[in-house]
Amino acid sequence: MPDVLSAPLVVEFPFTRSLGPVQSAFLTGLRERTVLGVRADDGTVLVPPVEYDPVTANELGDLVELAPTGTVTTWAWNPSPRRDQPLDTPFAWVLVRLDGAGTALLHVLDAPGPEAVRTGMRVRIRWAATRTGAITDIACFEPYESEPDQAEPAPHTGEFADPVTGIVVPARLDYVHTPGRAQSAYIKALEERRTVGERCPSCRKVYVPPRGACPTCGVATAEQVEVGPRGTVTTFCIVNIKAAHTANLDIEVPYVYAHIALDGADLALHGRIAGIPYDQVRMGLRVEPVWSEGARHVDHYRPTGEPDADYDTYKELV
Amino acid sequence: MPKEPVAVVGIGQTKHVAARHDVSIAGLVREAAVRALEDAGLSWADIDAVVIGKAPDFFEGVMMPELYLADALGAVGKPMLRVHTAGSVGGSTALVAANLVAARVHRTVLTLAFEKQSESNAMWGLSLPVPFQQPLLAGAGGFFAPHVRAYMRRTGAPDTVGSLVAYKDRRNALKNPYAHIHDHDLTLEKVQSSPMLWDPVRYSETCPSSDGACAMILTDRDGAARSPHPPAWVHGGAMRSEPTLFAGKDFVSPQAGKDCAADVYRQARITDPRREIDAVEMYVPFSWYEPMWLENLGFADEGEGWKLTEAGVTELDGDLPVNPSGGVLSTNPIGASGMIRFAEAALQVRGRAGEHQVDGAARALGHAYGGGSQFFAMWLVGSEPPPG
Numbered sequence: 273m274p275d276v277l278s279a280p281l282v283v284e285f286p287f288t289r290s291l292g293p294v295q296s297a298f299l300t301g302l303r304e305r306t307v308l309g310v311r312a313d314d315g316t317v318l319v320p321p322v323e324y325d326p327v328t329a330n331e332l333g334d335l336v337e338l339a340p341t342g343t344v345t346t347w348a349w350n351p352s353p354r355r356d357q358p359l360d361t362p363f364a365w366v367l368v369r370l371d372g373a374g375t376a377l378l379h380v381l382d383a384p385g386p387e388a389v390r391t392g393m394r395v396r397i398r399w400a401a402t403r404t405g406a407i408t409d410i411a412c413f414e415p416y417e418s419e420p421d422q423a424e425p426a427p428h429t430g431e432f433a434d435p436v437t438g439i440v441v442p443a444r445l446d447y448v449h450t451p452g453r454a455q456s457a458y459i460k461a462l463e464e465r466r467t468v469g470e471r472c473p474s475c476r477k478v479y480v481p482p483r484g485a486c487p488t489c490g491v492a493t494a495e496q497v498e499v500g501p502r503g504t505v506t507t508f509c510i511v512n513i514k515a516a517h518t519a520n521l522d523i524e525v526p527y528v529y530a531h532i533a534l535d536g537a538d539l540a541l542h543g544r545i546a547g548i549p550y551d552q553v554r555m556g557l558r559v560e561p562v563w564s565e566g567a568r569h570v571d572h573y574r575p576t577g578e579p580d581a582d583y584d585t586y587k588e589l590v
Numbered sequence: 591m592p593k594e595p596v597a598v599v600g601i602g603q604t605k606h607v608a609a610r611h612d613v614s615i616a617g618l619v620r621e622a623a624v625r626a627l628e629d630a631g632l633s634w635a636d637i638d639a640v641v642i643g644k645a646p647d648f649f650e651g652v653m654m655p656e657l658y659l660a661d662a663l664g665a666v667g668k669p670m671l672r673v674h675t676a677g678s679v680g681g682s683t684a685l686v687a688a689n690l691v692a693a694r695v696h697r698t699v700l701t702l703a704f705e706k707q708s709e710s711n712a713m714w715g716l717s718l719p720v721p722f723q724q725p726l727l728a729g730a731g732g733f734f735a736p737h738v739r740a741y742m743r744r745t746g747a748p749d750t751v752g753s754l755v756a757y758k759d760r761r762n763a764l765k766n767p768y769a770h771i772h773d774h775d776l777t778l779e780k781v782q783s784s785p786m787l788w789d790p791v792r793y794s795e796t797c798p799s800s801d802g803a804c805a806m807i808l809t810d811r812d813g814a815a816r817s818p819h820p821p822a823w824v825h826g827g828a829m830r831s832e833p834t835l836f837a838g839k840d841f842v843s844p845q846a847g848k849d850c851a852a853d854v855y856r857q858a859r860i861t862d863p864r865r866e867i868d869a870v871e872m873y874v875p876f877s878w879y880e881p882m883w884l885e886n887l888g889f890a891d892e893g894e895g896w897k898l899t900e901a902g903v904t905e906l907d908g909d910l911p912v913n914p915s916g917g918v919l920s921t922n923p924i925g926a927s928g929m930i931r932f933a934e935a936a937l938q939v940r941g942r943a944g945e946h947q948v949d950g951a952a953r954a955l956g957h958a959y960g961g962g963s964q965f966f967a968m969w970l971v972g973s974e975p976p977p978g
Binding site for chain 2 (some may be wrong): 477506587
């Protein structure tokens with residue numbers, strides 16, 4: 273496929289999470305170097321604790337305190353840590369059943385190499401120096417020769433001073449984005465300040481921007497058609513509030529966000545109208561593009577001075 | 591073999607609010623589910639399958655709610671599946687659950703939808719920094735406001751109609767203990783003087799951001815016979831979709847919406863929706879969508895929807911009450927909003943809507959839409975079992 277653009281696309285948001293009573297106690301406990309589990313209806317101690325019994329679905333709340341020592345139940349060696357993983361040197365992903373627990377906790381084990389790791393090995397928690405109430409308050413596990421602690425875990429109220437009630441969980445996805453053949457051609461034409469759509473061979477409609485296929489007929493499109501540069505405002509709104517994602521665009525409110533049917537196109541695209549007071553913009557206004565310096569898109573559209581288009585000439589495009 | 595009749599025997603909602611910092615997402619959905627079970631007089635063991643819906647993944651960063659929430663919804667060891675149709679998801683989720691019962695795949699299904707907008711990124715999640723594309727200039731309000739202007743131009747509706755809808759819905763919400771916005775001091779004048787956010791859409795004509803969940807228990811004829819309270823019966827249900835943008839798309843009255851309504855009316859043997867339907871729970875996130883959908887759903891001829899609103903027909907005591915619950919304008923946990931419409935329609939025909947009950951409601955329509963007016967989901971519920 274010739275001349276198809278591609279570029280990295282990183283999608284990253286910090287999501288907040290309210291914890292509810294059980295997770296709040298668990299994470300606050302970690303901050304205080306205390307590992308809490310919850311006793312399920314069948315008596316098993318679940319670590320990390322859950323709010324609802326996985327068998328009976330009943331609400332759970334009987335918290336118990338676990339020892340910081342446990343046994344590796346299975347593991348996998350990670351030779352090349354990635355960003356934001358708990359250790360930046362090679363480590364083992366481990367499931368650790370803490371002494372007194374019936375389930376295993378996923379974490380990492382600091383070990384010199386895979387030959388130093390085995391199922392059944394004894395380990396203990398290495399606490400992080402700075403703890404905030406997060407699973408990373410456990411920096412990692414480390415090998416620790418010891419006998420399993422046979423004592424029954426003691427009940428714990430789960431109450432701490434200044435409990436952690438919410439956390440921020442960043443989520444990040446790394447993509448390589450390609451707009452595909454049709455949009456790549458469209459974007460390249462924009463560099464020459466031309467707007468080029470594609471005509472559907474079946475319904476003859478001209479799509480701008482082109483998508484390489486007609487969404488109505490379901491057939492591929494290839495015939496290129498230059499449209500515009502002038503067009504008609506089919507409808508619009510006046511934006512009076514700055515949204516988070518427009519705040520850095522250096523656009524003063526109010527501004528006009530319009531649907532513009534370029535001459536020769538069969539559906540409207542969206543753009544900003546300037547060069548006219550916002551309260552004088554109207555449906556049918558004839559406009560032309562004003563190109564950004566150094567960028568491959570239209571900065572805004574401005575009036576051409578032509579008479580307004582008659583409603584009947586564009587009403588099918590509204 | 592005819593379809594199994596489907597009955598709604600349990601409905602549960604959380605009190606919708608701006609932020610539920612006291613519960614996890616699991617705790618939130620649990621609250622709605624437990625209330626639905628209590629309403630139905632059932633326990634977790636009576637549920638055969640769980641069907642869940644939520645807003646698009648990046649709104650909340652919960653990619654697999656069907657895994658994360660299985661414990662909270664008693665789904666361990668049972669089928670659990672997730673439905674995904676943007677803002678209409680609550681409606682489509684209920685319909686998928688209903689179809690499982692109608693097809694006799696399962697006898698009793700818990701269906702649930704939720705959203706914690708306080709912990710989500712509804713705005714950013716819709717505005718990803720896609721390479722080579724010009725940044726978007728407007729959020730959801732900016733997307734829909736030009737279509738409202740197009741409706742006003744097409745019909746010649748006076749520009750006060752939107753404020754009438756907002757004032758009506760917010761007053762109806764005062765009668766609904768679960769509604770998010772309870773503004774006792776609201777007046778029509780305050781709505782009309784509230785700031786223009788995306789002219790022609792004003793602040794008070796815009797939906798809030800809410801945290802909330804809604805759950806329903808759907809069951810077969812035998813299940814309905816055991817219900818401690820009157821069931822609502824599903825007389826028709828349909829979904830339709832179309833692309834967000836295509837040449838010839840009618841944003842004011844999308845074809846997919848018309849087709850979806852026509853399918854529901856055919857199933858329910860409705861020939862005159864205006865006369866035969868007693869209450870409507872319609873997805874109206876911006877006030878002007880009430881007159882727009884009145885036309886799209888066949889309650890008014892093209893260009894005439896605003897006249898019903900203006901004449902008071904859609905008031906709680908009018909002859910076609912629309913959004914007696916207060917609607918999306920008063921409560922909007924996006925992922926759940928469609929299901930709340932479906933559930934509120936069911937509450938009406940069960941006679942269990944409390945203070946916002948429409949007297950004698952025998953047939954009610956629940957409606958949801960989503961995406962760029964591209965996904966539609968509707969059901970028609972009745973107080974009597976469907977004929978046949």
